[in-house]
Amino acid sequence: MELNLDNKNVLVTAGSKGIGLATASGFHKCGANVTICGRSQEALDAAATKMPGCLTLTGDVSRADDIERVVAAATQEFGGIDILVNNAGGPPPGLFVDLADEDWDRAVELTLKSVIRATRLVLPHMQAQKWGRIINISSTGVKQPVPGLTLSNSIRMAVLGWAKTLANQVAADNVLINTVCPGFTQTDRIAQIFEQQSAASGKSIEEISAALAAQIPMQRIGRPEEIANLAVFLGSEASSYMTGTAIQVDGGSVQGF
Ligand SMILES: NC(=O)c1ccc[n+]([C@@H]2O[C@H](COP(=O)([O-])OP(=O)(O)OC[C@H]3O[C@@H](n4cnc5c(N)ncnc54)[C@H](OP(=O)(O)O)[C@@H]3O)[C@@H](O)[C@H]2O)c1
Numbered sequence: 001m002e003l004n005l006d007n008k009n010v011l012v013t014a015g016s017k018g019i020g021l022a023t024a025s026g027f028h029k030c031g032a033n034v035t036i037c038g039r040s041q042e043a044l045d046a047a048a049t050k051m052p053g054c055l056t057l058t059g060d061v062s063r064a065d066d067i068e069r070v071v072a073a074a075t076q077e078f079g080g081i082d083i084l085v086n087n088a089g090g091p092p093p094g095l096f097v098d099l100a101d102e103d104w105d106r107a108v109e110l111t112l113k114s115v116i117r118a119t120r121l122v123l124p125h126m127q128a129q130k131w132g133r134i135i136n137i138s139s140t141g142v143k144q145p146v147p148g149l150t151l152s153n154s155i156r157m158a159v160l161g162w163a164k165t166l167a168n169q170v171a172a173d174n175v176l177i178n179t180v181c182p183g184f185t186q187t188d189r190i191a192q193i194f195e196q197q198s199a200a201s202g203k204s205i206e207e208i209s210a211a212l213a214a215q216i217p218m219q220r221i222g223r224p225e226e227i228a229n230l231a232v233f234l235g236s237e238a239s240s241y242m243t244g245t246a247i248q249v250d251g252g253s254v255q256g257f
Contacts, residue, residue, distance in 0.1 A: 004237035006031035009078040011071065012085040013061050013118060016043035018187030019137055020087040022224035025051060026232040027083070035074035035081075037061070061088045061114035062106070071121040080125030083235040086115040087137040090189065091151040099150060107151040112158050119166070123175065132175035133235045136163055137227075140183045142246060143254040160246055167244035176243040178234045183250025184212060185222040217252030 005027060012024040015036030028034045028051040036051075037059040038044050044056040055077050059066035074081060091107035119134055126132025139146065142160050145153040160179060167177040184190060194205045201208070213220050227249050233239055248254050 001238050003030055003232070005232070005235070008032045008082045008235075009035075009074070009080065010083040010085065010235065011035045011037075011074050011081045011118075011122070012087060013037055013059075013067075013070070013114065014087040014089060015085070016040065016047045016056070018189060019182060019185060019224050019227045020085070021047050021050075022228035023085055023087070023135075023137070023231045024054065026225070026228040027235065028054060030232060030236070032083070033078040035070070035077070037066075037070045061118070062110040064113075064117055067114065067117045068121065071118065075125075080129070081122040082126065082129075082131065083133040083135070084118060084122045085135045085137065085231060085235065086118055088114050090139070090149075091155065093148045093152075094150055095148060096150050103151065107155050108158075111152070111155040112162070115159055116162065123170065126175045127170060127173040130174045132170075132173075133239070134163075134175065134177040135231050135234045136160075136177075136179045137231065138179045138181050138246065140181045140248050140250050140254050142179070142181055143248055143256055163246075164244050171243050176234075176239065178239070178242060178244070179246040180227060180231050180234065181246055181248040181250070181254075182227045183222060183248065183253045184216065185224055185227055187224055190221070215253075216250070220251060222249065222251055 010027045010032045012020050014020045015024040016038035024034050024036045035055040037057045039060050048054055048056045057070045057073055059070040088110055138156050141153040142156050163177050194208050197208050198205045230249050
């Protein structure tokens, strides 16, 4: 299989840790020119040591001016963006009754408008060269709601609807838009959730992790690289007849057909 990622220009937003970092590293290993952004300089510096030549930029994807600055700097360094991976931190958990308008507004900026803004900036170059890939990192919550993740389950569906609609509008320009839906994946985010649950319940982190794994058909939590592998494939030449899809990588968790 030919991935043809050598010298392709990739921007992975929120790419300094977890699934974003694994995806950036996957593209980097395949010879792509990689740019990542994140809010913490420390995390970006640590990521850069694993990816020589990678461009790292501070930026908060929920801020329009930060996204503009990141895309402009990546374009200046490497040329136009050929592959955009839209990733961001997840919106906070919460039950509907506990969420105020401001919580919804913040989640829309973080999860929906970040993706729209970054895509708007990179799309003209992709359309002009008749080649582009846009990959959204979402969640299995778009296939089956995750209990308590009211903001995430809701707003990620808006991203999915947007992605499918735009995929139709730009398919003839060979710009392909697909969505990766991770299940539980061992990242800092999950480690923090386990720590909170451990403090609240008195159970050990190992017990909490084992109980979660027991609910997954494959009996284990995923690794970031296992999510990244699909993102890198979707960003490559090898995915040339795929657009508008949403594919889960979840050890078999989602039960719908
Ligand atoms: N892990 C899972 O089990 C799982 C399952 C389903 C879906 N997801 C989704 O997948 C995405 C990535 O999750 P993860 O587990 O890889 O998270 P993670 O390990 O916490 O990493 C999040 C990354 O995003 C960056 N980031 C967070 N907010 C940002 C912002 N506003 N602007 C720029 N960068 C930002 C972080 O760096 P800074 O903090 O320095 O900004 C970090 O590099 C999230 O949307 C999450 O909801 C995760």
